[in-house]
Amino acid sequence: MTVNVPLYQAKAELFRTLGHPVRIRVLELLQAGPRPVHELLAEIDVESSNLSQQLAVLRRAGLVSSSRDGAAVLYTLSTPAVAQLLLSGRRILASMLADQEGLLAELRESADTV
Amino acid sequence: MTVNVPLYQAKAELFRTLGHPVRIRVLELLQAGPRPVHELLAEIDVESSNLSQQLAVLRRAGLVSSSRDGAAVLYTLSTPAVAQLLLSGRRILASMLADQEGLLAELRESADTV
DNA sequence: ACCGTATATGAAGACTTCTTCAAGTGATGT
């Protein structure tokens, strides 16, 4: 999937994989170390089958890997480089919010989700 | 769009915005400085109306801003932090390819685009 | 005023991704 494909396309796929709130939360939780699914489930507000689906997306993309631990399944970040990426994301958001402070009022005039 | 919304959702939206090959290429080209649309068009293999659509996505997300320069329109990165993010992306890809070198053969058995 | 080049926009259909549901597997305790 990330192999044998133009670089910018592989990059787009990587970012697209991160483009989902549940997947972001999973990766953030996994930064602190491996965790079983039921712990993730306790912290993320989502149905268990949905969480499984999203974990499968992360697995296919190679961002996490899983291993069985008794009845539980442990998930682990495949590379600590993921933490860097999330950090950069946080920085951009911060820098954009700073820039846009003046626009706040204007934005609030339209509906929340616009 | 990035305002008034849980942080992890804002982050997901940011990453989703990056999740398109044309948009990635645009951002990478803009790292070197502002550029008019026709120059981007010359380097990215895409129809001009499609490029416009993708530029609009980047504008709405606040990642770039545009200004007119005569008949041309110049696009600029809104924040240099974007460069960091792209760099992190590149690093992850590198570290994943390194990990997966052993899987190369296996992957090549399936079709190119799988 | 008109033409050409540069760019943007709206709308429609194809395509992809999301969520949910029902059913499935595997491990543990009784």
Place this chain on the structure above:
DNA sequence: ACATCACTTGAAGAAGTCTTCATATACGGT
């Protein structure tokens, strides 16, 4: 062997994104 807990999977409709086409706007030159 059975029940239960932990997790995964496949399928289907809803929702979202992409690409393309036709049309629109802005500017500069003649």
